[in-house]
Amino acid sequence: MSSQPAAVVDPYALSRDELTALMAELDQPRYRADQLHAWLVRGVDDPAEMTDLPAALRAALAERFAPARPELVAHRVADDGHTHKLLLRYPDGEAIETVLMLYPKRATVCISTQAGCAMGCPFCATGQAGFRRQLTAGEVVRQVVVADAALRSGDIGSAHLPDGAPDHITNVVFMGMGEPLANLPATLATVRWLHDPEGFNLSARGITVSTVGLVPGIRKLADLGLPLTLAVSLHAATDTLRDELVPINVSHPLAELEAVVREYRERTNRRVSIEWCLIGDVNDDDEQADELAKIARRLRAHVNVIPMNPTPGVRWKEPSKRRTRAFVERVQRGGVEITLRDTRGRDADAACGQLLASYTLGAGTRLPAAIGAAERVELLQVDPGVQR
Structure with missing residues (x-):
């Protein structure tokens, strides 16, 4: 036999x-x-x-060994070669986005943890694609490996790397497609793989994990005992508005989120970042600025403001430069460290999900809508390994 x-x-x-x-x-x-x-x-x-x-x-x-190496199916270059947006397709046909951002002495790769996203944030391009499946730990790790190999070769596609860029990845941010803490097994395994001192040997301080506020996942992340940077995508400083912009807030409202973020800081001794996508006439008013400043001050957090990158099918718009400046200055006057982030790669379908949308629509296929987002969010929290 x-x-x-x-x-x-x-x-x-x-x-x-x-x-x-x-x-x-x-x-x-x-x-x-x-x-x-x-x-x-x-x-x-x-x-x-x-x-x-x-x-x-x-x-x-x-x-x-399975033939799991992703295929590069689209590559957009912006910012004079400093931003590279890659669309990677895995052997099962699923495609995700990875972004390589180059600075003097720093090379950051922004990686995805899910194909699509179930969080249902209505201003997000990824959310428009719906949730299709979780990525495996290997699929997440491979995004970093692809970017690192490109840097070490000194060439990425037809675009040579700019002067001053490192020859290896120095920072990894879990801020691509999907919610990292809704795919905890893959996220935690990837962090361990990257931080392995006898392997990739990336400093824990060079790793940032972004979340819209999955409270149980934040506690699990703290259990790693590593000084990772936690970035909380807040986007609204009152429950009423955040319920609309970030639906998970219904399950984990601001008071609960603030408490677990404070706990994370105390356990890791690492300052937390607050991410704020500034949307014109939605969350750019003085009330939101004042409430944001209070939260950031209580958490001793740094705030990163990113003006919305308009995407097709989203009803909201980019804030005016005047309103953006006024918002940043008002938060700053509230005693908070705040940074206005540049909108890198606008000419490269920069917002998460845009390159996938362009590629998919160009192939004559319609992206699925994010139907049943609330049910999917609840299911993912119960079982992070759930597949569609």
């Missing part, structure tokens, strides 16, 4: 312990797991290219 075929896996979804177990299963010494991991960190997942492994082991790994 023939034995069952071995399970096929994505090597980037395996922890260090799982790589070691795989080597033991293949009757290989422990150090082979370290060699394999070193190749993965460098972005090499084809066993045939792992030249320091024995030929027999390379053949065995080729049978065990």
Whole structure:
């Protein structure tokens, strides 16, 4: 009787312990797991290219590793080569967005954790695409690996990297498509993979996880015991308005969110950031500025204001420059550190979901609406691994 075929896996979804177990299963010494991991960190997942492994082991790994490398199907360059927006398609046909932003001595990659999003924020381009599925830990890690390999090669597509850009990723922000804390297994596994001092070795302080306010997830993130930066996408400083802009606020209102953010800061000794998408005639008035300042002051948080990037199908608009300046100055007068972020990549479909929308519509396909968002949010909180 023939034995069952071995399970096929994505090597980037395996922890260090799982790589070691795989080597033991293949009757290989422990150090082979370290060699394999070193190749993965460098972005090499084809066993045939792992030249320091024995030929027999390379053949065995080729049978065990799934063809999970994403295909680059669209690439937009903006800001004189400082912003690169990538649309990556996985073998099952699902596509997500990753953004590489280059600064002098800093290279930040903004990664996605879900295909689409179930949070239902009505001003968000990703929300218009609806929720399709969770990304695996391997699919999230691969976004960083793709960007890092491009930097190390000194070239990304046809666009050469600008002078002063690092030759490796220095910062990772979980601010792409999806809600990271609604996909906790993949998010936590990715953080561990990136921070591994014997692997990718990214400083915990170089990792930022953004959330719209999933309270249980924030506590789980604190349990890691790492000084990660928590970025809370607030967008409204009163429950009435936030219920409309960020529907999860109905389940976790501002008082509850503020309490868990304070707890996070106390446990990690890390300052929290508040993200504020400034929407014209919606959340840019003096009342919202004053209430935001109170919250930020109580939390000793830094505020990042990002003027809304208008997207097709969204009824709201970008605030005027005058109103933007007045809002920032009023919050600042409230005793808060505040930064007006530049709107990078406007000519590259910058807002999360826009590049996917352009690509999908260009192919003659309509994006699904975010139907049943409230039910999906509730289900994701109960079971973060739920699939559509």
